[in-house]
Amino acid sequence: MDDSAAQASDDGLLALVGELRARIAALEAENARLRAEVAALRGEEPRPTDDRGTPGAAPRTRPPRWAKANVVVVARHRPRRPRAPVSGRRREVPDRIIVHAPAVCPACAAPLGRGRLVGRRQVIDLPPVRAEIVEHRVLERTCRRCGTRCRGTMPDLGEQVGAQRRVAWPVVAWVATLRTTLRLPLAQLQWLLARGWGLRLSVGELSALLAEAARAARPAYEALLGEARASPIVHIDETGWREGGRNGWVWTLTTATSRLFHFSRSRAGAVAVYLLGETGTGTVVSDFYGAYDRLQRVQQRCWAHLLRDIHDLVAQHPDDQGLADWTAGVHTIYAAAVAWAADATAAGTLPILRERARDRFQAELVTSCRAQPATAPQAVLCARIERYQAELFTFVADPVVPPTNNAAERALRPLVIARKVSGGTRSDSGTTTRMVLQSLVATWELRGRDPVTEFLALLRAPRPTPDIAPV
Numbered sequence: 001m002d003d004s005a006a007q008a009s010d011d012g013l014l015a016l017v018g019e020l021r022a023r024i025a026a027l028e029a030e031n032a033r034l035r036a037e038v039a040a041l042r043g044e045e046p047r048p049t050d051d052r053g054t055p056g057a058a059p060r061t062r063p064p065r066w067a068k069a070n071v072v073v074v075a076r077h078r079p080r081r082p083r084a085p086v087s088g089r090r091r092e093v094p095d096r097i098i099v100h101a102p103a104v105c106p107a108c109a110a111p112l113g114r115g116r117l118v119g120r121r122q123v124i125d126l127p128p129v130r131a132e133i134v135e136h137r138v139l140e141r142t143c144r145r146c147g148t149r150c151r152g153t154m155p156d157l158g159e160q161v162g163a164q165r166r167v168a169w170p171v172v173a174w175v176a177t178l179r180t181t182l183r184l185p186l187a188q189l190q191w192l193l194a195r196g197w198g199l200r201l202s203v204g205e206l207s208a209l210l211a212e213a214a215r216a217a218r219p220a221y222e223a224l225l226g227e228a229r230a231s232p233i234v235h236i237d238e239t240g241w242r243e244g245g246r247n248g249w250v251w252t253l254t255t256a257t258s259r260l261f262h263f264s265r266s267r268a269g270a271v272a273v274y275l276l277g278e279t280g281t282g283t284v285v286s287d288f289y290g291a292y293d294r295l296q297r298v299q300q301r302c303w304a305h306l307l308r309d310i311h312d313l314v315a316q317h318p319d320d321q322g323l324a325d326w327t328a329g330v331h332t333i334y335a336a337a338v339a340w341a342a343d344a345t346a347a348g349t350l351p352i353l354r355e356r357a358r359d360r361f362q363a364e365l366v367t368s369c370r371a372q373p374a375t376a377p378q379a380v381l382c383a384r385i386e387r388y389q390a391e392l393f394t395f396v397a398d399p400v401v402p403p404t405n406n407a408a409e410r411a412l413r414p415l416v417i418a419r420k421v422s423g424g425t426r427s428d429s430g431t432t433t434r435m436v437l438q439s440l441v442a443t444w445e446l447r448g449r450d451p452v453t454e455f456l457a458l459l460r461a462p463r464p465t466p467d468i469a470p471v
Helices: 003-042 169-181 186-197 203-230 269-276 290-294 303-316 321-347 351-370 379-387 406-422 428-446 451-459
Strands: 140-142 149-151 233-243 246-254 259-264 283-286 299-301
Touching (some): 169 203, 169 428, 203 269, 203 428, 233 428, 246 269, 259 428, 283 406, 299 303, 303 321, 321 351, 351 379, 406 428
Parallel strands (some): 233 283
Antiparallel strands (some): 140 149, 233 246, 246 259
């Protein structure tokens, strides 16, 4: 290659390099202009440039709300809350385990042992149950040597079964519990025993077993009566009951730890005096029935009954504005008394201050009633309030006294349902059995005890004292 050709190639290369440099400079200028426009749109400060005019690193700023940040957000892994236990999936403690495992290797027929658990499934079943009939036999044997005859001795079975009976005490306890707790008629109880345990008993024998349980439980029933009389707070109420086609009344005494039911033909105040005793000092919570006026005790009349009567009166006179205003005032006074009593109990207010508050609420309510016209629909209720004014706010003075008689109402509910199912009882003995069993079962359930276990303890105890004639 000659010198002229080499010179020509060098000039071409220099020209190309110059052209490329010019293009690079133009692109850098355009890039700087675009970066400045983007910074202006984002509201950022212009980036500093180096000696050649090249922009430096941009400061890290938060992107605008309309632009997504080019930042990888690391998610915060919160601890997963454990699942609530599902009753259907809970595994029970197995009574019997059946292992399904191969005994030999399917490839070489070698014996296999041990292994690891790879699956399981529980099957809950009710095994067939049949009543066990145990017959005690007494044999007489003759000695072959001397000819003497000797007999075996029948053991004392008092802890297993009653005298002249063949049904054991556990069966009696279950019959009494099922009859009282589930309120089963005797025919349905007979069916259940036959289908569930293969035990066939007549309706008459079931009645006799229930009477046997009631006789054994009579001392405990009398103890409940004494406990209710000595309780500092006792709720009393009554409801209708039919015995042998005749009307009567079931009375209940309800405390924090006991339930007692008593049947009487009378609804007079003498029954209430008999049940609570002449010398009791506890507070009685009741409704406005006049029979309770004979009780010589501190009383709390039920506000639930009073407010229910007011509500019924308003429903009968929906357009009476005076009645509506008086009703709102009574509700306001009652709500204020309940709130004040709750705050006073929490703050430990002195008894003298609670008594003053009771008198203040009482005077405010009586003043509201006396301001009503004598011809107003609420005049009768106003007269009731003024008559029992001293027994409406006892709960304000005594923190352990509730303002309502709901405890007695709830206690009577099972008997009311039983009355709707059976219509009552047929005889005095049937009524006494029902009252005794219902009292004990309701008390045991209130105390968290098992009725079957408690009945067994009473049945295996010595013979109870004779029944006391009802009032």
